[in-house]
Amino acid sequence: MSKSRRSRLTAILALAVALVLGVAACGDSGGDGDQSTAQSGPRTMTIWLMEGSAPPKVVDAVNAEWKKAHPNDTVKVELQQWNNITTKLDAAFAGSSPPDVVELGNTLVSKYAAAGALQDLTGSRGEFENNQAWLQSLTESCTMDGKLVCAPYLAGSRAVIYRKSMFAKAGITELPASLEELQAASEKLMATFGSDKRFSAFYFPGKYWYAALPFVWDHGGDIAVQDGGQWRGTLDSAEAQAGLTALKQLVDCCSRADKQGDELKQDQTFAQGHIAMIVANGWEKGVILDPKEGNPKLEKDLAAFPLPSRTSGQTAPVFLGGSDLGIAAKSKNQDLALDWVKLLAGTNFQTQMATVGGVIPNSTTLLDVHADDPYLSVFDATAKNSRFTPTSPNWANVEAANILPDMLVSIFTERASVADATKEASTRITETLNAGS
Amino acid sequence: MTRKRLTRAGYNTAAVLVLLVTLFPIYWMVATGFKRGVDILSFEPRWLPIPGTLENYRSAIGKPHFLQDVRNSVLVVIATIVISLALAFLAALAAARFRFRGRAALVVMLIVVQMVPLEALIIPIYLMLDRAGQTDRLAGIIVTYLTFVLPFAIWTLRGFIVNIPEELEEAAMVDGCTRAGAFRRILFPLVAPGLVATAVFSFILVWNDYLIAYVLLRSPEKQTLGIWLASFTTNHGTEWGGVMAGSTLFAIPAVVFFLLVQRRLVSGLTAGAVKG
The missing domain is CATH 3.40.190.10 (Periplasmic binding protein-like II)
Structure with a gap:
C-alpha cells in the first residue's frame, strides 16, 4: 500500500466515523406518540422526585392513598440527584419509556415543554384542587403558549x-x-x-x-x-x-x-x-x-x-423558586399518573408538605396553614410579591x-x-x- | 561540593512541598469525615478531627441501598476489566502483528473515537441502548464502559506488543512451538505489565464514573457507588460530613487496588518506554 493511498483511506474512514456519530446524535427526534391509556392487567408507574423534595412520610402516604384507587397497579418512586439532572432528563425523554411523572425545577419546565416532552394538562386543570388559587409565578412556569404542561408542586422564596x-x-x-x-x-x-x-x-x-x-x-x-x-x-x-x-x-x-x-x-x-x-x-x-x-x-x-x-x-x-410536576407525553399510564399528581398537588398533601416539610404550598388558599407561625408566615407573604426568570426555553x-x-x-x-x-x-x-x- | 549539596537540599525541599500540597486535600477529606458537624465549617479551620465522631460514616453506610450499590460497582468494574482485557489484547495483537488492509486507519480511528466528549455521546448511547432494551441494566452499562475503555486499552497494548521483537516468537516457533504456543509462552508474559496498566485505567474510569451510571440506570437497586456519593446533596443543601466520609470509603478500594498492582504497573511503564 503506497503512503498516499493509505492516508487517503485513513481520511475516508475517519470521515465515516464522524458521519456515523453525527447521525446517531441527530436521529430519533420524532416520538411515535403511542399512548394507549387503557391497558389491561396490572401496570407499574414510575415517579421521579428530586432528592429531598418531599419528606418520605408524605410520599408514602400519597402512594397509599393512590393505591386505594388502583389496587392492582404499582407505583415506584425513584429519587434523583441534582448533579447532571438535565442530561438524565434529556436522555430519558428522548427514549421510549421516560418516567411517568417528573418533578421539574420551575426554570427547567419551558425547555422540556418546548420539546414536546410534557403532556398537555389543560383539559384536566379543573380536576385539580385549588387550581384557581395556584401561585401565580408557578402557574406561569407551567404555562407554555397558553397550554398547561405541568402542575405547581411547591415553592420556596x-x-x-x-x-x-x-x-x-x-x-x-x-x-x-x-x-x-x-x-x-x-x-x-x-x-x-x-x-x-x-x-x-x-x-x-x-x-x-x-x-x-x-x-x-x-x-x-x-x-x-x-x-x-x-x-x-x-x-x-x-x-x-x-x-x-x-x-x-x-x-x-x-x-x-x-x-x-x-x-x-x-x-x-x-x-x-x-x-x-x-x-x-x-x-x-x-x-x-x-x-x-x-x-x-x-x-x-x-x-x-x-x-x-x-x-x-x-x-x-x-425570586420564587420551586418545582412542578409534569407528566411525560410518552407515558403509557396517563390516567394513573394524573391521579398521583392530583393527590400530591391537592389540599391534603400540600398541607402536609407545608407543615412537615416547611415549604410554601402551591396555592394561596393553603397559605394560612402557617398563619400562626410568625416565622414561616413571613416567607409565605413574600411569595405573594414574587417574580420569575424569563420564560424562554x-x-x-x-x-x-x-x-x-x-x-x-x-x-x-x-x-x-x-x-x-x-x-x-x-x-x-x-x-x-x-x-x- | 557544598553547592552541590545545597542544590540537592533545594530539590528535596521542593519535592517535599509538592508532596504536601498534593496530599493535603486527601488529608482534609479523611479528617473532615471524622469531624463533628459544627467543626466542619468553622471560621478557623480545625486541623485535627478532635473531638471526632463516627456519625458521618454511620450515616454514609446507612444510606438506603448502600450494600447493593457496592455490589453493583464491584460487579461492573470486574466485568469491564476482564472483558476489556481479553478483547483489547486480541485486537492489539492483530493491530501489531498482522498485516491487513486498513490497519493504519484502524489505529487512527482508535484515537479519533476518543476525542469525542462524553457529554456529546451520552444521549445517543442512551437511545441505542433503549432500542435494544438495555437501559437500566448492568449489562447495558458494562457495554457502554467497554466502548470507552477499549480504544485506549487497544492503543496501549498495541504499543507494548509492537515493542516485543517478533524474532522472539519466531525463535519459539523454530524450536517447535505452534503460533498459539508462542503466543502463550512468549508474548503473554512479556505483555503482562501492559495488561496491568490497562486494567488500572479501566478501573479508574469505571469506578469514578457518575454521568454514565446516572443517566443509564434508574432503579435505586441497580445504581452504583458514584450515585450514592451524589445523594448527599439534596434540595436542602449538602451534608458535607457525609460527603467526606463517603468519599473516603469510596477511595479505599482504589487505593487497595493500586497497592496490589503497583509494582507490576511501574515495571510495565518502563518496559513500554525503553524498548524499541
Whole structure:
C-alpha cells in the first residue's frame, strides 16, 4: 500500500466515523406518540422526585392513598440527584419509556415543554384542587403558549433571617422597613460587632444571584424583556444598575463573605454565630438548627423579615423558586399518573408538605396553614410579591453558563465596574436567549 | 561540593512541598469525615478531627441501598476489566502483528473515537441502548464502559506488543512451538505489565464514573457507588460530613487496588518506554 493511498483511506474512514456519530446524535427526534391509556392487567408507574423534595412520610402516604384507587397497579418512586439532572432528563425523554411523572425545577419546565416532552394538562386543570388559587409565578412556569404542561408542586422564596439578640445589642428596635434602613441597621451592627474580624452584618456570598435579583427588580429593572419574539437582556438598564449598585454598597460595608463564593454553605456558616443576617429560604432555618451540622441553641434567637423595598413600608419582589410536576407525553399510564399528581398537588398533601416539610404550598388558599407561625408566615407573604426568570426555553442555558454569578463576582471584586459588568452580562443573555434551538 | 549539596537540599525541599500540597486535600477529606458537624465549617479551620465522631460514616453506610450499590460497582468494574482485557489484547495483537488492509486507519480511528466528549455521546448511547432494551441494566452499562475503555486499552497494548521483537516468537516457533504456543509462552508474559496498566485505567474510569451510571440506570437497586456519593446533596443543601466520609470509603478500594498492582504497573511503564 503506497503512503498516499493509505492516508487517503485513513481520511475516508475517519470521515465515516464522524458521519456515523453525527447521525446517531441527530436521529430519533420524532416520538411515535403511542399512548394507549387503557391497558389491561396490572401496570407499574414510575415517579421521579428530586432528592429531598418531599419528606418520605408524605410520599408514602400519597402512594397509599393512590393505591386505594388502583389496587392492582404499582407505583415506584425513584429519587434523583441534582448533579447532571438535565442530561438524565434529556436522555430519558428522548427514549421510549421516560418516567411517568417528573418533578421539574420551575426554570427547567419551558425547555422540556418546548420539546414536546410534557403532556398537555389543560383539559384536566379543573380536576385539580385549588387550581384557581395556584401561585401565580408557578402557574406561569407551567404555562407554555397558553397550554398547561405541568402542575405547581411547591415553592420556596427568600426573606432575611436574623439574630434577635444581635439586633437588640446594636440598639435596633424596629425591623428595617426600607432598603435605606436595612443599610443603616447593617452599618450599626458592623459598628457594634465589627471588631470581630469574622463578623458579617449582612452575609452575602458573591455568586448568590437569587438574592441579588430582588435588588434589580425593586429598582424597576429586569433580567430580560421580550419584544416581537426576540429577547433583550436588560441588566444594563439604568434601573438594574441602580439596584446592583445599592447591593454593592451593602456588601462592601457589611459582608465579609467570600466575594467569589456561593450560598451553599451559608446556613452552617450562620450557625457558627458570627453573622447577623442572611437572605435565605424558610426551610434553611432547619439547616441552621440541625443538631449534626448546625446549632440547635439558636432556636429562640432566630426570626425573619421580608427583604425591604427602597420604598418604605413595602417589600422587594423576590425570586420564587420551586418545582412542578409534569407528566411525560410518552407515558403509557396517563390516567394513573394524573391521579398521583392530583393527590400530591391537592389540599391534603400540600398541607402536609407545608407543615412537615416547611415549604410554601402551591396555592394561596393553603397559605394560612402557617398563619400562626410568625416565622414561616413571613416567607409565605413574600411569595405573594414574587417574580420569575424569563420564560424562554433557553433560560436553562443562561443558568448553565453562570452568566449571573460571573457578573456579580466581577462587580463585588471590582474586576469590572457595574456598568461594564452588566453590559457584558446583558449581551450574553441576549445571545443565549435568542439562540436557535 | 557544598553547592552541590545545597542544590540537592533545594530539590528535596521542593519535592517535599509538592508532596504536601498534593496530599493535603486527601488529608482534609479523611479528617473532615471524622469531624463533628459544627467543626466542619468553622471560621478557623480545625486541623485535627478532635473531638471526632463516627456519625458521618454511620450515616454514609446507612444510606438506603448502600450494600447493593457496592455490589453493583464491584460487579461492573470486574466485568469491564476482564472483558476489556481479553478483547483489547486480541485486537492489539492483530493491530501489531498482522498485516491487513486498513490497519493504519484502524489505529487512527482508535484515537479519533476518543476525542469525542462524553457529554456529546451520552444521549445517543442512551437511545441505542433503549432500542435494544438495555437501559437500566448492568449489562447495558458494562457495554457502554467497554466502548470507552477499549480504544485506549487497544492503543496501549498495541504499543507494548509492537515493542516485543517478533524474532522472539519466531525463535519459539523454530524450536517447535505452534503460533498459539508462542503466543502463550512468549508474548503473554512479556505483555503482562501492559495488561496491568490497562486494567488500572479501566478501573479508574469505571469506578469514578457518575454521568454514565446516572443517566443509564434508574432503579435505586441497580445504581452504583458514584450515585450514592451524589445523594448527599439534596434540595436542602449538602451534608458535607457525609460527603467526606463517603468519599473516603469510596477511595479505599482504589487505593487497595493500586497497592496490589503497583509494582507490576511501574515495571510495565518502563518496559513500554525503553524498548524499541
